[in-house]
Amino acid sequence: ELDVALRTSGFLMAKNIHQLEGSARLFREIFQETSSGDFGIQVKDGPLFRCHTRILTREGGFCGKVRQFGKLCQRSADMDLIPMPKDYFRQMGYHRLLEDLQAIQFSQPVERSALSGGNTLAGDLKKREDPMKPGFSTAHFIGGTTGTVKRADPFFLAERYELECDCEQMAELLRFIYCGKMSFFQEQPDSDKENEVLTQKMLAICYDAEKFSVDALYEQLLDWFGRRAYFVVGEPNFADAFYHLQHFEHRATEEHSRNVLIKTVTGDMLGRREQFRAVTRDPRWCSLPVSFIENVLRYDGMPIGSETEVLSLIERWNATADKSKKEIVQLLRCFRPSDETRQALKNWLSLMGWVDDRGNIAEVPGLEGLKDIVSGKASKGKKPRNNLHGADLEQAYKVAAADSAKDAKSDEELEATFFHYKGDMVLAQGCSFCMSTRERLLQADCLRDPGLSRLRIALSEPKKLLWNPEHEVFVGLSYGEGRYFGFLCSATAFSGIFCVRALASAAPAPSAPVHLTGSGNKVEFDLGLEVQLHRVDLVVTCKLSAIFKNETLTCETFQISYDTLVNGDGLRYQVVATGLERDEQVLVNLAWVSGGGPTQDKEADYGPIGFVEGEY
Secondary structure, rough: HHHHHHHHHHHHHHHHHHHHHHHHHHHHHHHOOOOOOOEEEEEEEOOOEOOOOOHHHOOOHHHHHHHHHHHEOOOOOOOOOOHHHHHHHHHHHHHHHOOOOHHHHOOHHHHHHHHHHOOOOOHHHHHOOOOOOOOOOOOOOEEEEEOOOOOOOOOOOOEEEEOOOOOOHHHHHHHHHOOOOOHHHHHHOOOHHHHHHHHHHHHHHHHHHHOOHEEEEEEEHHHHHHHOOOHHOOHHHHHHHHHHHHHHHHHOHEEEEHHHHHHHHHHHOOOOOHHHHHOOOOOOHHHHOOOHHHHHHHOOOOOOOOOOOOHHHHHOOOOOOOOOOHHHHHHHHHHHHOOOOHHHHHHHHHOOEEEEOOOOOOOOOOOOHHHHHHHHOOOOOOOOOOOOOOOHHHHHHHHHHHHHHHHHHHHHHHHEEEEEEEEOOEEEEEEEEEEEOOEEEOOOOOOOOEEEEEEEEEOOOOOOOOOOOOOOOEEEEEEOOOOOEEEEEEEHHHHHHHEEEEEEOOOOOOOOEEEEEOOOOOOEEEEEEEEOOEEEEEEEEEEEEEOOOOOEEEEEEEEEEEEHHOOOOOOOEEEEEEEEOOOOOOEEEEEEEOOOOOOOOOOOOHHHHHOOOOOO
16 A cells, blocks of 8 residues: 555656646746737736636636736737837846747747837838738728628637736746746845845735735745745845734735744744844834734744743833733733742732732732733643753853843933933933922924924822922923923812913913823823924924823914924923922923934834835
């Protein structure tokens, strides 16, 4: 039986190879006008590929997807109105496809060949339709078809569809169907630009392979991204490819292809330490959905040296402090505690304020199940992961130490966002301050570009149980000496109820108050700033909003000159406390929610593949 099975498998393998070799000989024929193909794929504003239905049906659902996404056209094609593949490929720079057009001129009529002496204006004016060409008809607009003569068209197609797709990518899909290979795999980029171009090509054809159900190519492309992409295109392009593929999860047309994609992105693409670091250190890590992060953290082969790295990954994911307690607890279920790492987990929870000094878990909504996580019941007895050993582990520790030093330096730069002034003297810099009388906080970098920014402000008087009604804090913007616009925040006669009133240097008094809730001695809200594009009269309109619990309490509009914004003092956030006595202080904590912080070296690109500036 074993011998029969081996002979059968060998026969099938030889048969498949024979079929592949036979179809490979027909690949170059699809570009020919005299091709024997019966299935036409017309690229919009591009050439016509005359394919063979018998070969295309071997790829499963390819023909069905072409019928689904394509526009049905007439089966006869007037080749005088369709671009020649050779001219089109040369115009678009498809040098690899030009190599497949050997002897294509022999299938062209003499008028379109090199023997005609080239295209000239006089030749185009004297050009007449060839009465001997296939499908020629004497019918015309005035006389109609009565009494007309029509020549037979031996190249009449059984089906023809027009597709809005990239011509090169469709040609490579057909190359794989016919020949079992795709030329992008053989490319060896030599520069950063070529690395970026190859990454975009591989992503685009991966999407098309899934869209048109070329499953074998789709799996090979995912394997390339998981095992080879990092070493071929480099770390930045690999990280870009990872986040584009993760976003593509929601665009997949088939459930099985979506599952394969998730397995690759959460498994093979994170299987090596350098690839894992490139992804998790990217600023876009904190934008991933919680379900995806959970799949990553549950991966048994995750290249980490200790289970405590899971806590660092969760903390980095929540770097913007916008994740709910329920989502963080959901990710903590992926942590597999042991006797060595359980104390590290308790310390981490203590820093979050969820566990007190005695180890008791706070009774707060959203922390359900935290006790089982600490005890290890949530991990269901799974062993902690330690997948790095020897030189790999030492290298990981060195890289982690370098990353920590880099993060510490970045934190220092981020903390220097605001300066604490008393008169003209700088007392401190950072984002947390104790302000006394005649002191102010001023943003270090001024805002000069149109856009949106949002600043979170927390005001408190920790030495008192209730906020002193005489104390008022101005939070707003300064755009020159003695010129400001913002809100005056103070307590009301009701405990825990605060009010904000719009105040401007050009106004004689504050506006009517709007109210928000706080605690007895603390209040927290956001300032949202919108700087619009300048108008023709060189006036810039700005909108400043007070936001509480993601709801806008009030939105005020003010205007500054374009010269002030671009060449003058610009806009700076400012905080000033008033009504304080000599020994009284107000604690001010500031944090950027969006915009306003230091400029990143690398912009995070969330846009679609193939976006061209100015196209829309």
